[in-house]
Ligand code: UDP
């Protein structure tokens with residue numbers, strides 16, 4: 438019997454824990470030809486999330502809990518979850534039921550047809566602020582301009598993934614994973630699954646502006662080195678500009694075109710030339726630092742405090 442593993446990250450979700458569990462469970466139990474497990478990751482919640490999860494785990498052994506030592510963030514929580522899955526098909530879903538679990542049977546059908554990554558693509562996003570929609574749009578646009586991998590627009594982490602792909606993702610040593618990017622970077626047979634994103638069931642978003650910025654910078658830095666190169670381009674541009682000013686001053690001096698304030702030339706040339714040289718050097722140094730940084734960040738992405746039903 439094939440098994441489905443559902444991975445659900447939770448951070449201060451006491452308001453949705455129960456409804457979320459019941460709704461996902463109902464869907465899973467309707468898929469009678471599959472066995473299932475539900476892996477909840479408690480990402481350092483400060484409310485009753487863990488307590489509620491433990492109650493569920495006691496009455497249903499298919500409910501497994503990974504409780505992290507503190508809040509490590511959504512991506513780290515999902516990374517922890519997918520490391521412990523034992524199923525053949527893995528589903529990543531948010532706790533707030535914005536991604537309807539009822540779509541699972543259709544996604545499973547697509548999986549049975551040989552697709553290996555079925556990613557949810559939002560046709561509409563209900564109940565999101567205009568600010569969130571705008572920044573998300575800008576982010577995906579920038580990311581696609583900068584990055585060499587095609588990262589599909591309007592996708593989050595809601596997806597069904599074959600075991601084979603999860604094994605590859607788990608074997609990647611990099612930290613600060615931008616999962617939705619990696620899932621498209623690894624290749625395999627990908628399939629978009631358009632759906633309507635619902636409003637959050639209850640509670641507030643756990644993605645304040647700061648966390649959104651971190652996610653965006655992880656996305657850009659781990660999929661592109663172009664920003665570093667752009668700094669270099671800026672340096673070269675400044676140097677060209679300073680040479681231009683130099684030529685202009687010499688010409689106007691020789692032909693006495695206009696009387697420049699004495700000292701203007703030397704100051705302008707020095708400022709532009711040296712700021713150009715500085716930007717250029719910072720670029721070169723950053724290229725090295727970025728590589729060293731990449732190699733040395735060897736801290737674990739998350740720390741597990743408790744494991745239940747494993
Ligand atoms: N989440 C998490 N750790 C965090 C922030 C969020 O595990 O530090 C979980 C959260 O509980 C939810 C999912 O990540 O299951 C997505 O968060 P949310 O719905 O708040 O984000 P939004 O939909 O508003 O972008």
Ligand code: MG
Nearest residue numbers: 531533535637
């Ligand atoms: Mg949400």
